[in-house]
Amino acid sequence: MTDKIIIKEVPIDEVVKVNATIVEFDAQYQKDYFDNKYKNKDKLIIVAYIDNHPTGYIVGYDRFEDGSFYCWMAGVNPRFRKLSVLKALMNYENAWAKEKGYNTIKIKTRNNRREMLSYLIKYGFAFTEVIQYPDIDNNRILLEKEL
Ligand SMILES: CC(C)(COP(=O)(O)OP(=O)(O)OC[C@H]1O[C@@H](n2cnc3c(N)ncnc32)[C@H](O)[C@@H]1OP(=O)(O)O)[C@@H](O)C(=O)NCCC(=O)NCCS
Numbered sequence: 380m381t382d383k384i385i386i387k388e389v390p391i392d393e394v395v396k397v398n399a400t401i402v403e404f405d406a407q408y409q410k411d412y413f414d415n416k417y418k419n420k421d422k423l424i425i426v427a428y429i430d431n432h433p434t435g436y437i438v439g440y441d442r443f444e445d446g447s448f449y450c451w452m453a454g455v456n457p458r459f460r461k462l463s464v465l466k467a468l469m470n471y472e473n474a475w476a477k478e479k480g481y482n483t484i485k486i487k488t489r490n491n492r493r494e495m496l497s498y499l500i501k502y503g504f505a506f507t508e509v510i511q512y513p514d515i516d517n518n519r520i521l522l523e524k525e526l
Pocket residue numbers: 401403435453454455456459460461462463464465466467487488489492493494495497498499501
């Protein structure tokens with residue numbers, strides 16, 4: 380399946396469209412929401428296509444300026460889940476970041492993002508911190524992986 384998935388670096392408008400299909404995220408996020416995050420930072424904006432149809436995205440940027448690359452947002456349209464789209468996006472991001480000289484991928488997720496946590500554990504990320512929230516489901520989980 381993975382060989383049918385094409386990853387492209389795209390303008391943020393393409394991500395805004397895909398984001399609207401991801402039920403767990405706020406569909407209203409517009410271009411400015413994304414642009415304000417990575418303003419003046421090195422960034423990667425990628426979308427995964429199956430048969431020319433956009434299926435999922437990752438937006439990452441050099442948040443910490445410590446040699447790590449921060450995977451900020453990742454999501455896949457529910458119609459295209461469990462087809463290895465996230466894996467293809469992550470593989471692209473890892474290779475891109477390594478090529479640019481970054482040494483680590485950092486990511487923050489939540490207790491209630493079970494699929495993401497499964498991916499992160501299975502594919503070699505290590506826990507670095509847990510930030511407590513009143514609702515344990517919302518606890519932020521910080522992880523990283525060496526490139
Ligand atoms: C998390 C998400 C991006 C996964 O996308 P996906 O394209 O379906 O994932 P993949 O098919 O590439 O699967 C990658 C790995 O994730 C894990 N995984 C994905 N879906 C899973 C599920 N339903 N149950 C258990 N593990 C799952 C598995 O480890 C899988 O690896 P494997 O196929 O080798 O076992 C998608 O479920 C999503 O968009 N969720 C809502 C938004 C979200 O939580 N984003 C992350 C915020 S930090």
